[in-house]
Amino acid sequence: MAMLADIIDPRVQQAIVGGFFVAVGWVYNGYRNRKRERRRRLEKMQDVQTALIAEIDHYVVTLKQFDLAATWSRIVTAMEEDDSYIPVVPSERNDTVFSALIAEIHVLPEPVIQPVVGYYNQVFAVDAIIDDLRSELFREMDQVQRIGMYTDYIALKQEALARGRSALRALRESTGRGSVSSSRGVVPSDQS
Template identity: 80%
Template sequence: MGGLFIALGWVFNGWQNRKRDRRRRLERVQDVQTALIAEIDHYVMTLKLFDLSATWSRIVGAMEEDAKYIPVVPSERNDTVFSALIAEVHVLPEEVIQPVVGYYNQVFAVEAIIDDLRSDLFREMDQVQRIGMYTDYIALKQEALARGEVALSALRQSTGTNNRGAARSDQS
């Protein structure tokens, strides 16, 4: 009788441990997704503040008028959370991984072209080449905006916060 009681205790204890581990994993997945939503949402909202097409027209117009004009392009860092959590990407639901990684690949492309736009090589190019690179820069930012919205949609659907208001109400 005592052996049966001990065996049942092991089974019950094992069940409780698995239940606790599942709960912790779900909490970790939720935490990772919430952090990614915060980072992606910030950049998407920042990109929406600017009319990228109007900015492109204004800057390219200035470049066409003055062959020596070189736009100042600020550096950006929009992957701090993702970089810190890269080893944890595997915990995300499968339907979230692709849009999130696609978005961050686009962010990395924007950061790379910013480095190029700030380089001496860019300054040495003729204005037609510089305009082409600046056009590519704006196109990459537009694509980052689109991919960011897709990633946010996937993350919010996965977390059950399908709109911005629901996501923010959880924080208050």
């Protein structure tokens, strides 16, 4: 009976009610914090994807402006006709956004990571062969070797175009943008 009297005591009742509200407050606050964190993560994921779309789309649109096969044919023909002809290959920088966001790559959805990383690996391969094409070693090679390297360079750029289209499709699908056209008023770069 003494226990029942203790429960009925107003101080005990106040303590129970107070404890209940504190526990409910903790649960509710935890729920709000998790919800806020999910929203923040979603916003960050959208921001990263938007930035990657902008960078990849720029390079894909640029590559589409050139007929890579015709460029290859024209340059190789010039190289075959003149053994001393060495094409000028400009340096490129197509990974500025990706390099800045590499630490945030984990926020991307899984179906997006593979095509995006594959595209940027291809961009890095293009950058590496450009360095080789601009090197003294390239100048010292015979023309057959230089033609082979230049052919590899064009093939790497063609693959970068294909991988860029794939990455754009994945990013646009993930962001719900479908086949949104570029802000430059051209046909969407991820469509043939």
